[in-house]
Amino acid sequence: MRPAKITAEHNPLRDPLDLRLPRIAGPSGLVIFGVTGDLSRKKLMPAVYDLANRGLLPPGFALTGFARRDWADQDFAQVVHDAVKEHARTPFREATWRQLAEGIRFVQGSFDDEAAFETLRETVEKLDAERGTGGNHAFYLSVPPAAFPLVVGQLAKSGLARSEADAWRRVVIEKPFGHDLASARELDAVVSEVFPPESVFRIDHYLGKETVQNLLAVRFANQLFEPLWNANYVDHVQITMAEDIGIGGRAGYYDGIGAARDVIQNHLLQLLALVAMEEPRTFDAPELRAEKIKVLSSVRLPRDLAKHTARGQYAASWQGGERVVGFLEEEGFNPESTTETFAAVRLDIDNRRWAGVPFYLRTGKRLGRRVTEVAVVFKKAPHLPFESSLTSELGNNALVIRVQPDEGVTLRFGAKVPGTAMQVRDVTMDFGYGHSFTESSPEAYERLILDVLLGDPPLFPTREEVELSWEILDPITAFWAKQGQPEPYASGTWGPPSADAMMARDGRTWRRP
Amino acid sequence: MIIDMPDTTTNAVNKRLVRLRDEGGAVALGRVLTLVVLCDERDVETAVEAANDASREHPCRVIVVAPAGADAEARLDAQIRVGGDAGASEVIVLRASGPLLVRTDTLVMPLLLPDAPIVVWWPREAPDAPSKDPVGAMATRRITDSKVAQDPVKMLRTLGGTYAPGDTDLAWARDTLWRALLAAAVEQPPYEPVTAVRVEGEAGHTSLDLLAAWLTARLRCPAKVVRVPGAEAITKVVLERKSGPIVLDRPDGRIVTISQPGKPDRRIALPIRSLSEALVEELRRLDPDEIYEEVLVKGLPQVESVA
Known part of the structure; x- marks a missing residue:
């Protein structure tokens, strides 16, 4: 018996039929810049722990924090410990924690401090020797976009960005990827000068959500929906991401950015691409990307932007039993700001499948409640063999994919009201993720961090997608910049009157999510 | 109620x-x-x-x-x-x-x-x-x-x-995390065939037999199960290679230490799986498990068992 051959490409212990076997990342470490931030504490550190708890991190995994604080390794470990205890999804296990804690390091320094990056390089090399991270390291830039060039430059200068032949270095960046096409290109030039495209992971955490991936399952795994998924049956599509909170502590970041750049450019246009794209040949990254790019480049803006877009700013009001201040009165905020906190746009897609089917995208802060959903609203039945008075309560059929919270799918259709008359009314059929599957589906960041360590890119938007999104959005923000003050709306409502007027012009109304 | x-x-x-x-x-x-x-x-x-x-x-x-x-x-x-x-x-x-x-x-x-x-x-x-x-x-x-x-x-x-x-x-579901670690362990350079396998642990624990059977079937090398009195579940797996063995050692049922020549020891928490964890995994897939079939029918008869 000759023993089975093992090569880099072929591992006899793996088999596509072996569906139980989870993919554990190879030896590697994660370096987080900006560990003192909210995202890092609430999402990244807990996600790392949850991965460890699920047995998906490699043995000897190392987590290094980089920040200005004067911390020792233990102090940082304590911060991670507290963050994990408070925010992790899976139960706290002492053994898992102790294992993870052994690999926690901290490097103190600011981004312009060359010596600090030198220390970081030494730390990373020491980890390779002590923990066996094998020279594989991912750098997570949880820092303001203005600091990207500085950090990336330092990574290059200190030699941290370079890897040995069979090791890798990867960089992870968070939105916003610029604030318009030009700045996105600039940013990209900075990053791609140092890292090759396949080593750059742009995180849009929405794409890591189970429900967003479920969108693809609903569309392409079923016979039921896809035949209806076109202009013959669909009247229009509404994609909503509403937040009930204000800008809170993000005042400095938010001024001049606004809802459209903050949310529509990335999350909503990505959702639109997934809803509208054709079936990819496979779910491999290049195939999926090709379809998304195709549909994003078919997007057409309305000719008259004044009629088909809307924007607003939340005003002081009572919201859900609580007194809240208006956007312009937010602490530390520019009271003259013309930045919008609500944005709605109509987009059309010029292809055979979607000709004549508008996609309405809206997002805002201090809206009625926190919800993200995609509603595919179908046309009315061409003929109703009922007396018109009996179908007055029948609306359009709709398929609603709830991304968060209460993830699931709702189908809305007409049913007979019990009684002697043939009266028809809308009812809903509901699939709740939480009813049919696990109570605790993995957090988006768990999936994304694991994918970075595995080098698996399907869920990360590429440079081209980012640039296409800016090409769509830039004319709209440029138009708005000339329009003066956005229209105020009372906090806790669903946006300014102009948003409703924009729909009314098309003979439609917004769904109340 | x-x-x-x-x-x-x-x-x-x-x-x-x-x-x-x-x-x-x-x-x-x-x-x-x-x-x-x-x-x-x-x-x-x-x-x-x-x-x-x-x-x-x-x-x-x-x-x-x-x-x-x-x-x-x-x-x-x-x-x-x-x-x-x-x-x-x-x-x-x-x-x-x-x-x-x-x-x-x-x-x-x-x-x-x-x-x-x-x-x-x-x-x-x-x-x-x-x-x-x-x-x-x-x-x-x-x-x-x-x-x-x-x-x-x-x-x-x-x-x-x-x-x-x-x-x-x-017993097969209780092997999964071990299998994931083993699969990841041979995936690193130097890429060398495994010439022999030894699995040690608790007497009468069938996860040992299935793990050895999987390794022998997949790696096409002899596999031996060694039962250690007083051990709890799987305590050690050794993959023999020309450049030296890869050893996964879990003496306490909690932490695995992975050692191989020329590389620092790496440790990871791997607690013994509870009944409900094994059951959860079993319910995750409802189609026939062809790998289990291969292991049970083809691999198991080839495993040498030492009491």
């Missing part, structure tokens, strides 16, 4: 379930499978507990059938548990006696969820051929647990002789 229904029929139990749902929505929708547990009275509570835990990931209807004396006259006592007493599932415990035990399939039939897969689980002893059992024959998935049987190794060999697609054993 626990409802006792002494001396009843399963049709009556089903009617009661429907009424419960009408009245209070006590029974949530979206059950994905029916889990039939065939066990002795002494295992009822542990099985229900594990199933309740598992139901948080796989909402299901759990039907436990426990014999209450084969010689007695025909009688069925039922108990329905919903809400807080049943996790995210609904549990029906049937205590049947006499001739009712001959046809367990028609006994549980009225209670099976429409159009949902059936999984049957024997928490301790199982029939020699699970797929020939009346309930086993209806099921898409048949779960045995050789580890806790009277003679674990013998039971596993018997199951190997009667394997039918859909059979599976919890």
Whole structure:
């Protein structure tokens, strides 16, 4: 018996039929810049722990924090410990924690401090020797976009960005990827000068959500929906991401950015691409990307932007039993700001499948409640063999994919009201993720961090997608910049009157999510 | 809520379930499978507990059938548990006696969820051929647990002789994290064939046999199981290679240390899997496990066992 051959490409212990076997990342470490931030504490550190708890991190995994604080390794470990205890999804296990804690390091320094990056390089090399991270390291830039060039430059200068032949270095960046096409290109030039495209992971955490991936399952795994998924049956599509909170502590970041750049450019246009794209040949990254790019480049803006877009700013009001201040009165905020906190746009897609089917995208802060959903609203039945008075309560059929919270799918259709008359009314059929599957589906960041360590890119938007999104959005923000003050709306409502007027012009109304 | 229904029929139990749902929505929708547990009275509570835990990931209807004396006259006592007493599932415990035990399939039939897969689980002893059992024959998935049987190794060999697609054993699910670590361990340079394998651990723990069988079948090299008195579960796996062995050592049942020549030792937490964790994994996939078949039927006879 000759023993089975093992090569880099072929591992006899793996088999596509072996569906139980989870993919554990190879030896590697994660370096987080900006560990003192909210995202890092609430999402990244807990996600790392949850991965460890699920047995998906490699043995000897190392987590290094980089920040200005004067911390020792233990102090940082304590911060991670507290963050994990408070925010992790899976139960706290002492053994898992102790294992993870052994690999926690901290490097103190600011981004312009060359010596600090030198220390970081030494730390990373020491980890390779002590923990066996094998020279594989991912750098997570949880820092303001203005600091990207500085950090990336330092990574290059200190030699941290370079890897040995069979090791890798990867960089992870968070939105916003610029604030318009030009700045996105600039940013990209900075990053791609140092890292090759396949080593750059742009995180849009929405794409890591189970429900967003479920969108693809609903569309392409079923016979039921896809035949209806076109202009013959669909009247229009509404994609909503509403937040009930204000800008809170993000005042400095938010001024001049606004809802459209903050949310529509990335999350909503990505959702639109997934809803509208054709079936990819496979779910491999290049195939999926090709379809998304195709549909994003078919997007057409309305000719008259004044009629088909809307924007607003939340005003002081009572919201859900609580007194809240208006956007312009937010602490530390520019009271003259013309930045919008609500944005709605109509987009059309010029292809055979979607000709004549508008996609309405809206997002805002201090809206009625926190919800993200995609509603595919179908046309009315061409003929109703009922007396018109009996179908007055029948609306359009709709398929609603709830991304968060209460993830699931709702189908809305007409049913007979019990009684002697043939009266028809809308009812809903509901699939709740939480009813049919696990109570605790993995957090988006768990999936994304694991994918970075595995080098698996399907869920990360590429440079081209980012640039296409800016090409769509830039004319709209440029138009708005000339329009003066956005229209105020009372906090806790669903946006300014102009948003409703924009729909009314098309003979439609917004769904109340 | 626990409802006792002494001396009843399963049709009556089903009617009661429907009424419960009408009245209070006590029974949530979206059950994905029916889990039939065939066990002795002494295992009822542990099985229900594990199933309740598992139901948080796989909402299901759990039907436990426990014999209450084969010689007695025909009688069925039922108990329905919903809400807080049943996790995210609904549990029906049937205590049947006499001739009712001959046809367990028609006994549980009225209670099976429409159009949902059936999984049957024997928490301790199982029939020699699970797929020939009346309930086993209806099921898409048949779960045995050789580890806790009277003679674990013998039971596993018997199951190997009667394997039918859909059979599976919890000892195999307990191997999964070890397998993931091993697969990742050989994936690093230097890429060298493994020439021999040794798995050490608890006497009578069938996860050892299955792990060794998997390695021998996949790596095409001899595999040996060494049973260490007093050990708990799997304690050590050694993969021999030309440049030196890869050793995965877990003496305390909690932390694995991976060592190989020329590389620093790497450690990772790998606690022994609980019953409900193994069951959760088992319920995650409902199609036949072809790798398990290969391991059980082809790999297992090649494993050398040292007491």
